Amino acid sequence: MRRRMMLKRGAEVAAALAAAGLWPAGAHAAWAQQAFDAKGFAEALKALGARTPQESKDVTLTGPDIAENGAVVPVACACALPGVKRLVLLVDKNPNTLAAVFDVSDAIEPQFATRVKMAQTSNVYAVALMDDGQALFAQKEIKVTLGGCGG
Amino acid sequence: MADPMRIRAQAQGDKAVVRVLMSHEMETGQRKDSAGKTIPAWFIQEVTASLNGSPVLTAQWGTAVSKNPFMQFTIRGAKAGDKVSVSWVDNRGDKRTDEATVA
Amino acid sequence: MRRGLLVRSGAWAMATLLAGAAAQAQKNTADGIAEYRKMLEDGNPADLFEAKGEALWKQKRGPKNASLESCDLGKGPGVVKGAFVELPRYFADTAKVQDLESRLVSCMQALQGFDGAAIAGTPFGRGEQDNVTALATYVAAASRGLRFSLPQGHPEERRLYEVGKRVFYFRGGPYDFSCASCHGEDGKRIRLQDLPNLTKNPGDGVGFAAWPAYRVSNGQMWGMQLRLNDCYRQQRFPYPGFGSEVTVALGVYMGVNAKGAESIAPAIKR
Numbered sequence: 001m002r003r004r005m006m007l008k009r010g011a012e013v014a015a016a017l018a019a020a021g022l023w024p025a026g027a028h029a030a031w032a033q034q035a036f037d038a039k040g041f042a043e044a045l046k047a048l049g050a051r052t053p054q055e056s057k058d059v060t061l062t063g064p065d066i067a068e069n070g071a072v073v074p075v076a077c078a079c080a081l082p083g084v085k086r087l088v089l090l091v092d093k094n095p096n097t098l099a100a101v102f103d104v105s106d107a108i109e110p111q112f113a114t115r116v117k118m119a120q121t122s123n124v125y126a127v128a129l130m131d132d133g134q135a136l137f138a139q140k141e142i143k144v145t146l147g148g149c150g151g
Numbered sequence: 152m153a154d155p156m157r158i159r160a161q162a163q164g165d166k167a168v169v170r171v172l173m174s175h176e177m178e179t180g181q182r183k184d185s186a187g188k189t190i191p192a193w194f195i196q197e198v199t200a201s202l203n204g205s206p207v208l209t210a211q212w213g214t215a216v217s218k219n220p221f222m223q224f225t226i227r228g229a230k231a232g233d234k235v236s237v238s239w240v241d242n243r244g245d246k247r248t249d250e251a252t253v254a
Numbered sequence: 255m256r257r258g259l260l261v262r263s264g265a266w267a268m269a270t271l272l273a274g275a276a277a278q279a280q281k282n283t284a285d286g287i288a289e290y291r292k293m294l295e296d297g298n299p300a301d302l303f304e305a306k307g308e309a310l311w312k313q314k315r316g317p318k319n320a321s322l323e324s325c326d327l328g329k330g331p332g333v334v335k336g337a338f339v340e341l342p343r344y345f346a347d348t349a350k351v352q353d354l355e356s357r358l359v360s361c362m363q364a365l366q367g368f369d370g371a372a373i374a375g376t377p378f379g380r381g382e383q384d385n386v387t388a389l390a391t392y393v394a395a396a397s398r399g400l401r402f403s404l405p406q407g408h409p410e411e412r413r414l415y416e417v418g419k420r421v422f423y424f425r426g427g428p429y430d431f432s433c434a435s436c437h438g439e440d441g442k443r444i445r446l447q448d449l450p451n452l453t454k455n456p457g458d459g460v461g462f463a464a465w466p467a468y469r470v471s472n473g474q475m476w477g478m479q480l481r482l483n484d485c486y487r488q489q490r491f492p493y494p495g496f497g498s499e500v501t502v503a504l505g506v507y508m509g510v511n512a513k514g515a516e517s518i519a520p521a522i523k524r
Contacts, residue, residue, distance in 0.1 A: 031196045031242075036213040064293055066286035068446060068524045072217045072470035074293040091215060095181065099215035106227070107207035109166065113223040115294075117179070117215050143286075145446060157301045174302045176473075218473035219299035 036098050041125055044090055044098040050129055056136035061126035062113075063142050070118040070144040077102075077126030078111035079136070086129040087112055093122035118144050158251035160226075160235045167229035167253045169200070171222045171237050179214040195220065195239045202226050203234050229253055287446055291522070300391055300468040300520035303475040307392025310385050316366030325361035327354070327393060338397035339517050342505045344408040351414045353505040355479045356497030358389050374496040378480045383496075390477040391466045394519035401516050402463065404509040411506065414499070418507025421500055422452070431489040433504070437461075447524065452508050459518035462508040467521040475520070478505060 035047035045053060062076040077087050087110055089099045099116045110128070118124070121144050127137040154174035161168045173195065180192025192214055200208040207226055226235065231253050238248040311322045311334070327337035328345070342353040348360055356374075363370035368382060376383040406412050425432040436442060437452040450456035466477045476484075482501050483493050494500045 032211055036211075064286065064290040066283065066290060068287050068290050069471045071473065072294065074221075074290075076223075094215050096213055096215065098213055100213065101211040102224075103209040105207055107202065107205070108227060109225040111225060112210075113221075115217040115221050117217055154302065154306065157305060170297055172297055172299055172301055174299075217470075219302060219468075221297040221299070223297070 032098075032101065035101075036096055038097055039095070040097055041090055041092050041123075045088075045127060045135060048086075048088065048098075048101070048129070050127065050135040051133055053127055053135035053137045056128075056138065059126055059128045059136045059138040061124060061138040061140050063124060063140055066143040066145060067118060068145060070120065072115045073118050073124075073142060073144070074113065074115050075124060075126075075142075076111065076113035077138075078109075079128035081128070081130070081136075083131040084110040084128050085131050088125075088127040088129065089114070089116065090125040090127065091116055091118050091122050092125065094119050118142060120144055153245055153247045156237060156239075156247065156249040158235060158237055158249055160229075160233075160251050160253040162229065162231045162253050163225075165228060165230070167202075167226045167233065167235065169224055169226060169235055169237075169251075171220075173220045173222075173239060173247070175218070175220060175239070175241065177214065177216055177218045177220060181214075193241065193243060195241045197240045198222065198237065199239075200224070200226075200235065200237045202229055204236075283446065284448075294470070294522050298468055298520065298522045299473070300395075300466070300475060300522065303388045303391040303466075303468070304395045304520060305392075306385075307388035307390070307395075310389050311392055316362065316368045318365065318367035320365050320367075322358075322361055322365060322389070325358070325365060327357055327361075334393055334396045336397055336400060338394045338519065339400045339402045340404055342411075342414070342502050342509060343405050344410045350499075351408075351410050351502055351506060353478065353497070353502045354390050354393060355386055355477050356502060358386050358393070359497060362386075378483070379474065387466070387475050387477050387480070391475055391520045394466050394517070397517055398519065399516060401514050402509055402512045404506065404513065406510060414503045414506040415510050417499070418503035418505070421503055422507055427489050427491045429490055431491075433485065433489075435489075452511065455512050455515050458516035459521065460515070462505070462512045463515045463517045464519060464521040464523070466519050467523040469523050471524050476523075 032048065035044055038044040038047045058080045060078045063073060067073040075089060077089055079087060084104045087102045087104060090097050091099055100114060102112045104110045123139050123141050125137050125139045127135055129135055157172040159170045175195050176193055177195065178190055178193040182190045184190055194214045195212050198210040198212060199206060208224060233253045234250055235253060236248060236250045238246060240246045314321050324331040327334065328340050328343045329337050338354060342351050344351045352360065359370045359373050362368040362373065373382045373386065406415065422433045436449050440451045442449040450461040452461050465481050466475060468475050479496055479501060482504060486493055
């Protein structure tokens with residue numbers, strides 16, 4: 001009975017750690033539910049256990065100025081500094097702000113490209129979570145338009 | 152099993168640029184069908200990649216990643232002939248692994 | 255874009271200034287859209303459908319358990335490269351002009367034993383129709399970069415060109431639209447989409463030369479049959495039947511007009 005309680009407690013703590021994103025990268029991490037449910041830039045980063053982020057020229061976010069369709073918006077994020085633990089992509093005005101989290105290992109460059117959905121014109125953020133605990137970001141406003149007939 | 156991914160791995164000096172196209176609906180869970188019922192969320196949650204069997208990348212995705220997702224990343228210390236493997240797991244527990252050789 | 259304005263000189267100067275500014279703003283947006291499209295070119299999800307189509311071409315399927323590898327798309331049995339830019343064309347074995355999708359269905363029936371009429375009656379995106387789209391994507395991809403050169407040597411090919419032209423200009427439906435209403439002149443657009451003039455060669459990779467295409471707005475792969483089907487929906491016409499003579503005729507008209515244009519199919523679209 002006690003062992004069962006201890007196991008349950010252990011699982012709860014693990015889940016809390018995982019949800020807060022403090023579970024070590026590389027180990028088979030549970031999906032960061034809380035972070036992915038968060039609304040808004042600040043709340044999503046807090047749920048990932050990040051400190052108050054600072055804007056930095058060493059983080060780059062590339063994307064188009066205007067997206068013909070919000071369903072597919074190409075974005076790329078990178079950090080020029082060493083010691084990057086994670087690169088995170090966020091779309092501020094999306095119903096769920098956090099789009100993707102990439103764990104950076106020594107084996108890969110701290111740069112990723114993907115395509116995200118944008119519900120409307122919004123600021124898009126690339127955040128580098130550093131080994132020393134810093135959070136550095138770059139942002140860009142990407143306009144989303146309503147196109148024509150689809151031809 | 153889900154449809155195969157398209158993986159292209161191109162050697163560039165001592166690195167390999169890997170581009171992946173995955174076949175997945177990436178349903179957000181916000182849409183409603185013609186009857187007015189919400190279509191449940193169905194999306195890739197975790198992506199991993201390895202070089203010659205050693206893990207190099209882990210990523211967590213939410214519903215905001217586009218349908219038929221595209222991902223590009225760069226592996227250090229890779230050369231032509233190396234094997235790149237990419238795997239994904241979705242929120243239903245479906246998974247897919249595909250492999251490509253660095254060209 | 256021309257603007258016919260009859261105003262006095264002072265107001266005229268103001269009007270041209272404003273028109274110039276509006277045109278400038280539009281050009282910047284057009285550049286922005288062009289940049290967005292360029293960013294999507296690498297990693298077109300159409301590649302996924304092309305891969306699926308290639309597998310289907312080679313796989314033994316259907317009641318006859320045969321592959322499509324001896325299907326004649328106009329350049330001889332099994333010849334895939336170059337076939338797309340010569341379709342629609344006349345086929346002696348079916349005694350009619352056929353476009354890519356209807357020809358694929360003929361082969362699926364003749365070689366594999368599928369019921370062609372049933373496939374034609376299946377909604378787009380379902381069952382074997384989905385496979386036809388993937389096959390069309392594969393066949394089109396094999397001609398990427400080649401230039402359109404539809405044959406007009408057979409009397410049926412020439413007849414269908416004329417039929418296609420009449421259909422193109424035929425006005426009807428609740429809005430009295432024809433294809434020409436949107437695609438009959440240079441310089442037309444709907445919101446941010448430029449509308450190609452399909453009465454002549456609209457240029458490389460435009461119009462007939464850009465389908466099949468992956469549409470990012472709905473994540474669907476569209477062949478020319480579905481593209482035409484949706485044009486008719488937008489004109490509030492009844493849907494033409496899959497592979498019907500009307501749709502093949504329009505393909506002949508557009509394809510012959512596009513002679514020399516480079517095919518970029520399968521492309522990526524909004």
